[in-house]
Amino acid sequence: MKKSNDKETKRNLIPIFLMGKRYDVPDSLTIQKATEYAGYQLIRGCGCRGGICGACGTIYRFPNDSKLYYGLACQTVVESNMYITQIPFFPGNKATYDLEKLEPTESVISDYYPEIFKCMGCNNCTLSCPMDIKVMDYVAMAMAGNIKEAAEMSFDCVMCGLCSARCPAEEVQYNIGIMARRIYGRHVLPKSEHLEERVQQVEEGRYESMLKDLMGMDKDQLRELYIKRQPEPDNVDEMWEPDEKKYL
Amino acid sequence: MPYTPELKNLIKKVEETRPARVERKKKGEEFTGIPVDKRQDILKKYHPDFIAGTRKELKVGASKGYAIAQEYAYILETKSRVDPDKIDLSKVAMETDVLVIGGGGAGNSAALLARENGAKVILATKLRNGDANTMMAEGGIQGASKTWKDSPYYHYLDVLGGGHFVNDPELVYTLVTEAPKALQWLEKLGMIFSKYPDGKLHSMHGGGTSRKRMHYAGDITGAEIMRTVRDEVRNHPEDIKVVEFSPAVELLLDDSGRCVGAVMYNLETEEYFIIKAKAVIMATGGTGRLHIQDFMTTNHYGATGDGLVMSYRAGVPVCFLHTVQYHPTGAVFPEQAEGLLITEKVRGAGANIVNVHGEQFVFEREPRDVEASAIIRECSKDRNNGVPTPTGKFGVWLDAPMIDMLSGEGTVAREFPGKSILFRRYGINISKEPMLIYPTLHYQNGGMEANNKGETKVPGLYMAGEVLGGIHGQNRLMGNSLLDVTVFGRIAGINAAEYIKGFAGNGNLSLDHVKKFNKEVEGAGIKDKVGPMLLPDYSNPDVRKRQLTTEYLGTMR
Ligand SMILES: Cc1cc2nc3c(=O)[nH]c(=O)nc-3n(C[C@H](O)[C@H](O)[C@H](O)COP(=O)(O)OP(=O)(O)OC[C@H]3O[C@@H](n4cnc5c(N)ncnc54)[C@H](O)[C@@H]3O)c2cc1C
Numbered sequence: 001m002k003k004s005n006d007k008e009t010k011r012n013l014i015p016i017f018l019m020g021k022r023y024d025v026p027d028s029l030t031i032q033k034a035t036e037y038a039g040y041q042l043i044r045g046c047g048c049r050g051g052i053c054g055a056c057g058t059i060y061r062f063p064n065d066s067k068l069y070y071g072l073a074c075q076t077v078v079e080s081n082m083y084i085t086q087i088p089f090f091p092g093n094k095a096t097y098d099l100e101k102l103e104p105t106e107s108v109i110s111d112y113y114p115e116i117f118k119c120m121g122c123n124n125c126t127l128s129c130p131m132d133i134k135v136m137d138y139v140a141m142a143m144a145g146n147i148k149e150a151a152e153m154s155f156d157c158v159m160c161g162l163c164s165a166r167c168p169a170e171e172v173q174y175n176i177g178i179m180a181r182r183i184y185g186r187h188v189l190p191k192s193e194h195l196e197e198r199v200q201q202v203e204e205g206r207y208e209s210m211l212k213d214l215m216g217m218d219k220d221q222l223r224e225l226y227i228k229r230q231p232e233p234d235n236v237d238e239m240w241e242p243d244e245k246k247y248l
Numbered sequence: 249m250p251y252t253p254e255l256k257n258l259i260k261k262v263e264e265t266r267p268a269r270v271e272r273k274k275k276g277e278e279f280t281g282i283p284v285d286k287r288q289d290i291l292k293k294y295h296p297d298f299i300a301g302t303r304k305e306l307k308v309g310a311s312k313g314y315a316i317a318q319e320y321a322y323i324l325e326t327k328s329r330v331d332p333d334k335i336d337l338s339k340v341a342m343e344t345d346v347l348v349i350g351g352g353g354a355g356n357s358a359a360l361l362a363r364e365n366g367a368k369v370i371l372a373t374k375l376r377n378g379d380a381n382t383m384m385a386e387g388g389i390q391g392a393s394k395t396w397k398d399s400p401y402y403h404y405l406d407v408l409g410g411g412h413f414v415n416d417p418e419l420v421y422t423l424v425t426e427a428p429k430a431l432q433w434l435e436k437l438g439m440i441f442s443k444y445p446d447g448k449l450h451s452m453h454g455g456g457t458s459r460k461r462m463h464y465a466g467d468i469t470g471a472e473i474m475r476t477v478r479d480e481v482r483n484h485p486e487d488i489k490v491v492e493f494s495p496a497v498e499l500l501l502d503d504s505g506r507c508v509g510a511v512m513y514n515l516e517t518e519e520y521f522i523i524k525a526k527a528v529i530m531a532t533g534g535t536g537r538l539h540i541q542d543f544m545t546t547n548h549y550g551a552t553g554d555g556l557v558m559s560y561r562a563g564v565p566v567c568f569l570h571t572v573q574y575h576p577t578g579a580v581f582p583e584q585a586e587g588l589l590i591t592e593k594v595r596g597a598g599a600n601i602v603n604v605h606g607e608q609f610v611f612e613r614e615p616r617d618v619e620a621s622a623i624i625r626e627c628s629k630d631r632n633n634g635v636p637t638p639t640g641k642f643g644v645w646l647d648a649p650m651i652d653m654l655s656g657e658g659t660v661a662r663e664f665p666g667k668s669i670l671f672r673r674y675g676i677n678i679s680k681e682p683m684l685i686y687p688t689l690h691y692q693n694g695g696m697e698a699n700n701k702g703e704t705k706v707p708g709l710y711m712a713g714e715v716l717g718g719i720h721g722q723n724r725l726m727g728n729s730l731l732d733v734t735v736f737g738r739i740a741g742i743n744a745a746e747y748i749k750g751f752a753g754n755g756n757l758s759l760d761h762v763k764k765f766n767k768e769v770e771g772a773g774i775k776d777k778v779g780p781m782l783l784p785d786y787s788n789p790d791v792r793k794r795q796l797t798t799e800y801l802g803t804m805r
Contacts, residue, residue, distance in 0.1 A: 028583050039791030043493065043515050043783070047379030048548040050588055051670060052471050055379050075670070077584055096483045099438055132669065151440065155466065156665065159475065178479050182438030185476075190447030192435060195393045198428040207400045207425060214404050215417040226409040227284055229402060229458045233276050234598060235654070238448070240397060242459075247401040 014080040031058055031073040031084060045088035051075040054158035057130065057165075060084045070128045070162055090161040092172040095179070104187045106145030113176055116143050118169035125163035125173050131156045135163045135173050142176050150177065151184035210247055249582045250675030252638055255684070261606035262645050262682050269600050269608065270653045279600070281611040284409070287618050294621040294628065296541050297571050307772040309765065310565040310705075319538040320569055323553050324560050326779030327766045329497055330520055332759035335511060337500075341521035344370040344489070346744045347509055349496045349555065350531035352380030353470070353730065354713025354737035356477040358529045359488050361741030367748060369488045370523055371481065372512060374495035374532075374550045374782065378478045381533050381548050381714065382733060385470025386591040386666065388462035389434075389734070390727035391427035393449055398459040400424040407728060410456040410615045411693075411721020414568075419719040422700040423728065423735055430734040431463060439476045440465050453596045454726035455576075456615040462727040467591060467664045470730055491523075495554060495782050498762050499528060499562045499709065502755040507562065507709035509757070513782070524757070526748040527708045529740045530555045531733075534692040534714040537784040540572055543689035544587030554780035555715040559696045561765040564704045564711075568694025571722040576601075576619040578688025580643040582674045587688050590646060590667065592616075592726045594683075597663060598654045600647045602682075603633035609644075617723045620687040627686065635684060645682040652679055691729065693720050702740035708747065712740035 011026035016034060023038035032046060047055030056073035060082045073086055095112035102108055110116050116139065125135035138153035154177030163173040201207070214222065230242045242248075251259065272278075282290060292298050297317075304321040306314050346362040348355045351373030359371045371377065392403040403424040408415055431449075435441060442450040442464050451460045465472035481488050496510040500522065509524040532555030536547025545551070560566060577592070579585040595601070595612040601619075603609050603626050610622035627634030627642040634642030651660050660679040661668050671678045695717030702710040713733040720728060769777075 030584055033786075036786045037788050039788050039795075041783075041785070041787045042549070043375075046549050047375055048381075048384050050384050050546070050548070052468065052666070053376075053379050053383045053548065055376060075584075075673070094482055096485065098483075099480070155440070156468065158471070178475055181440055182476060182479060185438035185440040186436065187438075189440065189443055190445070192393065192432075192441070192443065192447045192449050194395050194448060195428055195432050195435065197395050198393050199432050201395070202400065202425050202428055210401050211404060211421055211425065214401070214408075215421060219413040222405070222408055222413050223284060226405050226413075229405055232397060232453070232459045234278075234453065235274065235276060238444070242397055248395065248397070248399045 014078065016078050017083045019085050020083065025078060027078060029078055031076050031078055032056060034078045035073065045073065045086040049074045052158055054160035055088065056086060057160035057162040058084060058086045059162070070130050072130045072160065087162060087165050090165045092161060092164055092175055094172070094175050097179070099182055099186055102183055102187065104147045104183050108145065108183060109142045109176060109179055112179065115169065115171055116176065119143065119171060120169055122168060124166040124168070128162045128166045130160060130162065131158055133157055139171065139173055139176060142180050147180050147184050147188055150180035154180060251681065258604060258635055259681060262602055262647055265602065265606040266647065266650060270650050273598055273650070273654060279608045279611045282614060282618055290621045290625065291617055294625045295617055296543070296574060302541060303570065307774065308768045309560050310563055314566065316569040317540050317572055319540045320535070320553070322777065323538065323557050323779050323781060325769060325772070325774050326557065326777040327769050328762050329778045332762045335520060335759060337522065337757040337759070339522060340524045342370060343524045344368050345525065345748050346527050346529060347372065347523050347525035348529045348531060349510060350533060350713070351377035352531060352533050352713060353382030353473055353477065353733035355531035356481050357734050357737030358531055358712050358741035359481055360477060361738045362745045363484055363487045365742055365745030367745040370491060370525070371488055372491040372494050372496060372523060376492050377490050378474050379548060379550060380474065381551060382470050382730070383474045384546065384548060385730050386467045386589065387454065387593045388452070388464035388469045388727045389431065389730040390454070390461045391431045391463060391731060392424065392461055393428055393431060393463065394451065394459065398461055400427070402458050403427065403461065406457050406725065408721065410723055410725040412723060413721070415721035416718035418700045422739070423719055423732055426735040427731055430731060430738065433738065434473060434476065434734065437476050437480055439472055442466060452593060453613060454592050455613045455619060456725045462596070464593070467593065467666050473730060496558060497780060498759060499558050500757050500759065501562060501761055503758055504755050506707045506754065508754040526751045527710065527744040529710040529712055529744055530559055530696070530715055531713045531737065532715050536689050540689055543574065544578060545689040546575060546578060546587060546589040550783065552781040552784060554782060556696060557780040559704065559709065562706050562709065562761050564706055564709065565697045566694065567697045567717040568722060569717065571693045572689065573616055573691035573693050573724055574620045574687040575690035576616055576623055576687050577646055577685040579683065580641050580686045581637050581684040583639055584674065585670065589688065589690070590683055590685055594646060594648055594664065597651045599650050602645045602647055604635045605633065609633065615723055615725065623687055637684065641686065643684040643686040646685045647682045648678045649680050649682065691724055693722060693724055701743045702736055703743065710740040710744050712736040
């Protein structure tokens, strides 16, 4: 699979407006690639190019249309007469906290982000989310101290900042979201007991001699053991156990 | 764009064979795997690493004579971007105990552990903190956590088998024994692992695993790790200063050869400046943006191998760079999603890979290099069983709808929300329609030489993450990389903090190693090549031709 070569395929050019300035670009490109096609070399507003890092939050609209539209530049395909601006950075208030000392109380988030109560329910944050997250709703959950819902509802957040750029109450929703998720992961979800047990087993040196044996083996010996290892079948219960137990 | 009528027709063949394939899967009958002793045959014939004339021997530096991909050799054989004589080494812009270069999983983990062990840290990174391959990882993180069926012993065997038994044993030992602790550290930092109600971790198979050992956070495991460690870094602004849009371009040594900082470049003001430190941790990640053999890539914008270049100039050898990982399943359709990774978890959950006739031709969980080779073979002239795309490429089907038939309606949408939304935007429903895929450039198997404390030949210089070579031998298994960035990031942080306790002050700062390297490059007859690359050039060549300014005038270029 070769990198696509723009020249090989026939291209249908359409006008877009980058910060108000017209460029004609192929209609099959994302906003990000169209910007590069126009001649820009991106520094700000370009990160993973795969829709997850949140570097390329973008706002656009069309002539004679009062509505604002939102997307990630790397995921959104250009359309004729799009007026585009990227918001590569937006200053956001971040509370610092000691996660270990927090407790999942009703006010744990509002203690750190008292401005949460300024939310006026305009729903602009939700409307502006390129990940289709119900932002206002998770903020409401955080406000009410429902850590679980706030965490789960904000889980897909890429922290691009468009929500807070559009917020009349000056909230920083994405920082509220990550705080909720970390409290949920640390203090609400039950911790993994088998993981704890395994850490202990390793610390007690249970695997030292068997691993030292493996480390001393040549390729052929290793290959033989490798071939003989018993694979856990696909469709079995979580508690499946292998026949050979002495290396567990 | 949704599937074309031609492709929709071809999908019918996949649908015809699907019920029987699902039945076989339910009975535990799998497509016969390629025997371990036959793997080399298919690799030698079809894997891009083995294509004649694509490797080149290094002409300069500590690993002179070592043959690696041309694109790697190219960046390693460059001269510095800036004349070392012009840099005023007496002007130190910032000073710290430990300088971490790179804002990915390895860099942030290193920063946290260095801090925890008493060091002041500067974390300098090329783009924003978190614009990194770590953010992009979807599938999961390995670790033998399940006491009743798995252990570091089996993990070790799997890592070695995947790497073709040539991995560095010490590094693998450290990887598998530190794995549970690394997972527990992430859990304690509040990472949301997918769990059973009793706290037991969900886990699944990945290519080459003998036990279901891959833990995950929905289908955004890397992002969840990245967001979590980054948020913790941001909780310590006094101790960890983050400097963004400032890639390192050279390491600084002192006159006794210790690494004591770096020359940085401000991407926006275009000035160079110096950060002095007592120890440096290199965590610059991978190299997908070098587009080896013109392959499309899954990697982030800044994956240009700068850490390899800088460290090589400072005298650290490279290892295992002769193999490159192509992920078997990158999207080839629609065009807008090209190169995008379709996580291996889709195969882990039971989806077959089938050709244009709707036939299986490979077991879906071979190690990545073998799986990718089998797909390349299927689409090659030898077999002609590829599915043609509207842009003139070929791919094969990844039959995700099987997953709903195996594990219940709604499983795909629940387990793979990210990809479901993405494809839905393009008019494709991956719960009902298969995805069209082809291998894509994914991971730098090798890297810089270091021991299991992260130490290199250069005192005070540590490696962590994808830039570090040897752990994965000649081929990495899925889920072991998120693990290695966490394990070795932590280790590098701990050891760097320990090292600086005995640090009595540096000697004179020096870039003599850079001057020497520049001479060596010139001596080898290599001209007009500078590095590190910092960012790939995707600007429009036609526009470039019209950018004719020859000199700066005032503020105008
Ligand atoms: C799409 C995708 C999916 C993946 N899925 C999985 C998976 O499921 N499981 C798994 O285990 N692994 C997976 N991997 C691999 C894994 O994510 C990476 O190997 C790993 O995260 C690398 O971490 P890192 O910290 O070493 O590098 P990165 O996370 O890439 O971070 C490197 C950082 O260094 C910065 N940098 C680069 N050059 C410079 C410079 N000159 N100066 C300063 N900073 C610099 C970069 O900007 C970046 O911030 C995946 C990778 C990709 C791309």
